[in-house]
Amino acid sequence: MKLAYSIAKRFLGYNKGQTILIAVGIAIGVSVQIFIGLLITGLQDSLIDKTVGSTPHITITQEDETSFEEFMIDGGSFTAVAYQAEGPAFALSENDDASVLLRGLSADGDKLYKLSEKLIEGRMPSAMNEVILGSGLSEKLDVSLNDELTLRTITNQSVVVNIVGIVDLKVDAINNSWVLATLATAQSLFELKDEITSIAIQVEDVFEADVLAEGIMTFERVNEQNLSVVNWKDQNEDLLSGLNGQSISSLMIQVFVLVSVVLGIASVLAITVLQKSKQIGILKAMGITDKTASWIFLFQGLLLGFWGAILGVLFGVGLLLSFTTFARNPDGSALIPIAFDPVFIAFSGSIAIFSALLASFIPAQRSKKLSPIEVIRNG
Amino acid sequence: MDNILELKNITKFYGDKIKTQVLFGLDLSFERGSFNSIIGQSGSGKSTLLNILGTLDRPTDGDIIINGKNTKTLNANALSQLRNENLGFIFQFHYLLPEFTALENILMPVRILGKKIDKEVMARAEELIELVGLSKVKNNLATQMSGGQQQRTAIARALMNQASIILADEPTGNLDSDTTEQIYDLMRMINKKYQTTFIIITHDQSVAEKTDRIIEIKDGRILMDVRKK
Amino acid sequence: MPLFEEFNRAFQALDQEHCIQLTYDALSNEIISVEDLYENVLRKALSVLTDKETDPTHKIWREHVQSSIVRTIIEMTYPFVIKQRIEILNKKAAVVCPDGEQHELGARMVSDYLRMLGYETYFVGRDTPRLEFLDMIKTLNLDVVAISVTNYYNLSKALQTVVDVKEHFPEVTLVAGGRGLDANAEVLVKHDVLITHDLNDLKRILGGNA
Numbered sequence: 001m002k003l004a005y006s007i008a009k010r011f012l013g014y015n016k017g018q019t020i021l022i023a024v025g026i027a028i029g030v031s032v033q034i035f036i037g038l039l040i041t042g043l044q045d046s047l048i049d050k051t052v053g054s055t056p057h058i059t060i061t062q063e064d065e066t067s068f069e070e071f072m073i074d075g076g077s078f079t080a081v082a083y084q085a086e087g088p089a090f091a092l093s094e095n096d097d098a099s100v101l102l103r104g105l106s107a108d109g110d111k112l113y114k115l116s117e118k119l120i121e122g123r124m125p126s127a128m129n130e131v132i133l134g135s136g137l138s139e140k141l142d143v144s145l146n147d148e149l150t151l152r153t154i155t156n157q158s159v160v161v162n163i164v165g166i167v168d169l170k171v172d173a174i175n176n177s178w179v180l181a182t183l184a185t186a187q188s189l190f191e192l193k194d195e196i197t198s199i200a201i202q203v204e205d206v207f208e209a210d211v212l213a214e215g216i217m218t219f220e221r222v223n224e225q226n227l228s229v230v231n232w233k234d235q236n237e238d239l240l241s242g243l244n245g246q247s248i249s250s251l252m253i254q255v256f257v258l259v260s261v262v263l264g265i266a267s268v269l270a271i272t273v274l275q276k277s278k279q280i281g282i283l284k285a286m287g288i289t290d291k292t293a294s295w296i297f298l299f300q301g302l303l304l305g306f307w308g309a310i311l312g313v314l315f316g317v318g319l320l321l322s323f324t325t326f327a328r329n330p331d332g333s334a335l336i337p338i339a340f341d342p343v344f345i346a347f348s349g350s351i352a353i354f355s356a357l358l359a360s361f362i363p364a365q366r367s368k369k370l371s372p373i374e375v376i377r378n379g
Numbered sequence: 380m381d382n383i384l385e386l387k388n389i390t391k392f393y394g395d396k397i398k399t400q401v402l403f404g405l406d407l408s409f410e411r412g413s414f415n416s417i418i419g420q421s422g423s424g425k426s427t428l429l430n431i432l433g434t435l436d437r438p439t440d441g442d443i444i445i446n447g448k449n450t451k452t453l454n455a456n457a458l459s460q461l462r463n464e465n466l467g468f469i470f471q472f473h474y475l476l477p478e479f480t481a482l483e484n485i486l487m488p489v490r491i492l493g494k495k496i497d498k499e500v501m502a503r504a505e506e507l508i509e510l511v512g513l514s515k516v517k518n519n520l521a522t523q524m525s526g527g528q529q530q531r532t533a534i535a536r537a538l539m540n541q542a543s544i545i546l547a548d549e550p551t552g553n554l555d556s557d558t559t560e561q562i563y564d565l566m567r568m569i570n571k572k573y574q575t576t577f578i579i580i581t582h583d584q585s586v587a588e589k590t591d592r593i594i595e596i597k598d599g600r601i602l603m604d605v606r607k608k
Numbered sequence: 609m610p611l612f613e614e615f616n617r618a619f620q621a622l623d624q625e626h627c628i629q630l631t632y633d634a635l636s637n638e639i640i641s642v643e644d645l646y647e648n649v650l651r652k653a654l655s656v657l658t659d660k661e662t663d664p665t666h667k668i669w670r671e672h673v674q675s676s677i678v679r680t681i682i683e684m685t686y687p688f689v690i691k692q693r694i695e696i697l698n699k700k701a702a703v704v705c706p707d708g709e710q711h712e713l714g715a716r717m718v719s720d721y722l723r724m725l726g727y728e729t730y731f732v733g734r735d736t737p738r739l740e741f742l743d744m745i746k747t748l749n750l751d752v753v754a755i756s757v758t759n760y761y762n763l764s765k766a767l768q769t770v771v772d773v774k775e776h777f778p779e780v781t782l783v784a785g786g787r788g789l790d791a792n793a794e795v796l797v798k799h800d801v802l803i804t805h806d807l808n809d810l811k812r813i814l815g816g817n818a
Contacts, residue, residue, distance in 0.1 A: 003490050007478075014478040282474045285435055286536075287463025288491050289456050372435045418764065584708065588761035595764050605763050605792040 004292050007283075008299035011276060022268050023308045029261035030312020030352045033254045034345055035319050040250035042338035044243055048206055051239060054114040056082070056200035057209040058216065058231045067195035071221040077212055080202040082109040085186040087197065091179060092150040095142040100179045102131075102151060104186020112202050115167055115180065121145050122165025125181050128188070132165035136175035151179065151189060159189050209233055258355060266359035269301060273363040273370075280367050281375025294364035301360025308356065309349035317345070382444075383411040383543055383576050384432065389441035391427055391599075401427045402438070403599045411543070412574040414567065416587040419596035425580050426548060428596060432578060433466055433546045434458045446543065463491050467537025467575075471549035474533065475521035481532045482508065482517045488540045507535040511565060527558035534565060538573070545569075547579040551586055559583060611640065612649050619653050622670070624677045631681050635688045642688050642724065643807045646717045650678050654713065675713060682716050689720045697726035701752035702744060704732040706765040711758035714786050718754050721807045725814060727752060738769050745777050752781045752814065755801075757788035763795055770799045783813060 012019045062068045073081045083106040091100045110116055110124055115132070122145050125131055131149070133141075143149060143163055152158035161181065169175045187193065201216075203209050213231035216222060222229065233240060273280075280293050320338050327335040391402040401424045409415055419425040430436035431443065434450055443450045446465055450458060467488075468474075475484045485504050486496055494500065508517050511531040516524055524532065530550060537545050550566070551559035563586050569575050581587050595603040611634055618626040631649065634640045640649070657674065659666055703719040705712050712734040719731040730748060745753065753773065757766050770782060784796050785804040793803045802813045 003493075010478045278474065279476050279478070282476060283487070283491070284459070285433070285462065285468050285474075286488050286491055287459045287461075289459045291456075292491075373430045584761055588759050593761060593764070603764055603767055603795055605760050605795055607760055608791055 001292075001295060003288075004295035005299045008296045008303060011272070011279075011296070012300060012303060015272075015275075018268070018272075019304070022265060022304050023311060025264050025268075026261055026304060026308025026352055026356060027311035027315055029257050029264075030309055030348055031315035031319060032257050033348045033351075034313065034316030035323075036250055036253050036257075037344055037348065038316075038320055038338050038341060039323070039336065040246060041341065041344070042336050044246065045339055046337050047239075047243070051236065052206055052232050054112070055232065056112060057203045057206055058201040058213045058229060060199040060201070060216065060222065060227050060229050061197065063226065063228045067190075067192045067197050068225045068227060069221075070194060070196045070199075071219075073199060073201065073216070073219075075212075077203050077205070077208065078201055079204050080108040080112040080200075082106050082112045082200045083183055083196045084109070084198045084200055085183055085190060085192050085196050087186070087190045088154065089179070089189070090152045091137070091141060092152065093141040093143045093147065096140060098137060098140050099177075100137060100151075101177050102179045102181060102186055102189065104181050104183040106183045109180075109183075109200075112200055113169075118167045118169060120166045120168050122163070125164055125185070128182065128185055129159060129161045130164045131161045131179050131181045131185070132167050133163060133180075134175035134178045135166050135168045136172060137177060137179065138163070138166050140176065153189060155191075157189055157191065159185075161185070206232070258351060261352065262355040262359045265301065265304060265356050266362055269297060269304075269360050269363040270366070272300065273297065273366050277367075277370055278375050280370050281372040284370070284372040290368045293370070294368045297360050297364040297367055298357060301356045301358075301364075302353065305353035305356025309352040312352060313345055313349050316348075381411055382408040383446060384409040384578075385442075385444040386432070387442040387444070389428075389431060389438045389443070391424075391431065391436075392439045401599050402431070404441070405599075405601060407594065407601070407604075409544075409576055409578060412570070412576055413592060414570045414577045414579075414590050415592045415594065416579045416581055416590040417594045417596060418581065418587050419602070423596045424599040425596045429546055429548050429578065429580050433468060434462055463488060464540055465543055467534075467540070467542035467545040469530065469533045469537055469545060469547040469550045471552040475529055475536075477521045480518050480520055481513055481524065481528070481535075484521060484532055485535045485539055488536060492540060504535075504539065507538055510569075511535045526554050527561060530554065530558075530562050531565065534562070534569070538569065538575070541573075542575065544576045544578065547577065547581075549580055549582065551581065551583050556585070559585065563589060612652060615649055616653055616656070619674060619677065622673050622677070624673075624680065627677050628681060628684065632684060635685065642685050642692055642720060645681075645685065646720070647806055650681065650713075650717070654678060678713055679716070682713065682720070685720065689723050692724050693726060694724065695726045697728075699727050699751040700730070700748055701727040701754060702730040702732050702748060702750050703754045703756065704736045704741070704744075705734040705756050705758075706736065706762050706769050707738045708735060708765055709757060709759060709762040710734050711786075712756065714758060715754070715756035718756060718785065718804075718810070721810050722752070722754065724807075725810065727814075738765055738772065741769050741773060742776050745773065745780060750780060752783060754783040754785070754804075757784065757786040760788040760792060763788055763792060767795060767799070770796060770801055774799055781814070783810070785809075 067085070070083055084103055086101060086103040089100055089102045091098050116124060119132070120135055122132065138144065141149070145163060145166060147163050148160055149163060150158055150160050167180070169178060183196070187195070203212050209231040210233045213229045217229050284293060320340070324334045324338050329335055385408040386405055389402055389405040390400065392398045392400050405428065417425050417428065427436065431438050434443065445461060448461070450461065453461065476487065479487070482504060485507060486500070489496060489500050508514055511534055513528060513531050513535065516528055521529060521532065547566070551562050554562060566577055566579070570577050579586065579590065587593055591608070592606045593603070594601060611630070615627060615630050618630065631645060635642070635645065657671055701722045703715045703722065705715050715733060716731060719729050722729040732744065755766055755769065757763055766784065773780060773782060782801045783804055784801045789796065789803060797803060804810050804813055
């Protein structure tokens with residue numbers, strides 16, 4: 001084995017140009033695979049994050065739009081469970097008025113809608129009758145931080161609230177209409193007592209939302225109160241099929257790059273068996289076993305795969321780095337935030353090594369069959 | 380004297396569909412420490428005979444007994460080991476490994492045997508290098524040596540595992556007459572010093588006429604088997 | 609034998625003149641016969657010559673000078689050979705070395721023996737192409753062909769020549785001799801070739817024809 005390895009190393013070192021060429025060939029394959037794979041993954045992650053990153057993945061509501069009793073939803077797969085009480089209201093300031101949506105949130109609401117991150121000024125509401133407004137709405141009502149505001153429901157209940165924060169919710173329609181308060185504030189205004197109007201849930205793996213939603217549907221409380229459970233996937237089928245298509249084409253590209261790398265290595269190694277057939281013949285005449293002779297080529301494949309993979313990872317990561325460095329949005333953030341997934345990179349490298357090994361099986365088999373006399377006779 | 384190598388009723392056919400008989404029931408034996416040559420025109424079957432002697436090729440029928448061991452029953456691995464320990468080869472086109480230096484080529488049979496390259500092995504290699512006169516070029520790659528130097532390397536390599544038999548196929552076929560003379564002298568000296576048995580295929584009269592026994596092969600049969608004394 | 613010792617001393621000293629003088633005087637004074645000279649002086653002196661295989665100090669140029677001395681002596685004996693001829697036979701003989709054979713002094717001596725035995729003898733000598741043997745036998749109408757092989761490598765050519773001659777001229781008597789046959793006479797004996805070592809052998813072999 002050790003002998004086969006050192007002969008393989010010497011063979012590769014002797015034909016430096018050829019060796020470098022194959023290694024670079026493998027490296028390009030690996031780097032393309034890493035680049036495409038991580039780019040597509042990054043694109044999808046960013047797209048999904050933008051789409052459903054700060055919205056509920058599963059929403060539980062009463063179908064006839066009335067309130068229901070709050071109940072505990074617990075589980076490791078849920079990252080945020082926000083109990084909500086919401087309803088339409090009029091907002092009256094000193095200067096103007098507007099129709100708004102008042103939404104009272106339990107503690108997880110901040111996490112689910114990423115409100116703290118989106119605060120332009122002020123703080124989150126924490127006490128009764130404290131609210132934060134969408135930035136569009138605050139402009140429309142011409143109010144600012146610490147101003148007072150009167151909220152009135154359709155049933156003519158009204159309350160005076162304090163504006164403790166302004167938030168930019170990124171979407172105009174929401175920015176112009178949302179008023180956010182604690183759950184208790186909303187429950188009190190809408191005379192809901194302890195009841196809520198919906199439960200908003202975020203889950204860890206967004207693609208699991210449909211399965212988890214089905215699980216929730218079997219809850220006793222859900223059935224009792226005749227609640228409906230909706231998940232984001234049902235509502236975004238077009239986006240999902242788009243993402244799916246992208247994933248498949250990314251996979252196809254990776255597979256074809258891999259196939260061409262394997263074919264490339266196999267054909268080059270097949271030629272090296274011809275090139276080295278004289279040497280194999282001499283070694284066999286000197287008593288090297290067929291097994292050791294074939295190991296020479298397996299080791300050549302392994303070495304080429306190994307160095308090709310290392311080079312390829314360096315190329316690929318370099319390519320990604322320069323892509324994220326030079327392709328930027330006007331605000332300076334990366335155009336596509338690429339996830340450096342070390343597991344994927346290691347996987348890609350291992351695939352290259354494995355393919356190189358696989359590709360060297362054919363020449364190894366051929367070298368096994370090579371007879372020393374053939375070589376000696378053909379001079 | 381005892382026979383180090385014996386052939387009994389060796390026949391060889393080539394080809395699957397159209398069978399061509401190359402050797403016709405040869406009986407031959409070689410004494411330990413003898414210095415023999417095999418002559419014959421090209422196509423006479425002499426190279427096939429040498430390959431069979433060297434277990435590189437198997438006869439269609441017949442027995443080869445090397446150092447008292449019948450090779451008929453040995454499998455490929457056992458044959459490889461037998462070759463490695465008993466036989467040294469020298470070919471016309473030198474057949475060194477061009478990727479390795481002279482010294483590394485000489486050490487290769489030891490590595491194939493699976494032995495460690497220790498001080499003792501190195502000492503033997505150095506002794507052989509001295510013996511064949513390669514001290515100055517021992518670290519040159521095979522391709523950086525003259526034909527004569529390459530053939531000397533091949534001879535030293537053949538001796539490295541203390542082979543008892545050296546089989547040479549036209550060892551001087553590619554060399555000028557002066558170098559031929561030197562290579563012959565070297566082989567003869569080794570024959571005397573280590574009692575190594577030599578079987579040399581040659582068409583070079585100057586080599587054949589100096590060996591102790593000439594076997595002439597014609598059309599796959601022994602035409603003549605004569606001894607100097 | 610004092611003559612041999614004196615001759616050998618001069619021979620080893622490469623003293624050509626003394627060698628020739630000694631042998632010429634001995635023949636002239638009938639101290640020795642041609643046969644004596646060939647068998648007991650010249651062959652003996654030549655047999656002392658070494659070769660490179662056994663003697664690393666052997667020098668080929670010395671061997672060539674000594675060969676030349678022997679050749680001169682043999683040429684010089686011609687009148688004595690004629691004088692010693694017993695009878696004249698109506699038969700022809702040729703002495704030939706096969707293809708590749710360069711040593712011809714033995715052959716030259718054998719040709720004198722054949723002359724003494726009464727054969728009309730042609731000395732063809734060294735390195736004669738195999739394919740010309742048949743032409744030679746036909747043209748000269750030979751009864752006896754004597755083949756001399758010194759280097760045993762040339763047995764191969766000698767053997768092929770013998771096979772050719774036996775095929776085309778089975779009636780020709782084939783005689784062979786020389787150092788190359790010392791250990792390998794059977795190679796040619798198998799093909800009905802008569803082996804000879806000296807004049808007595810020749811007399812015995814060819815006696816029936818004489």
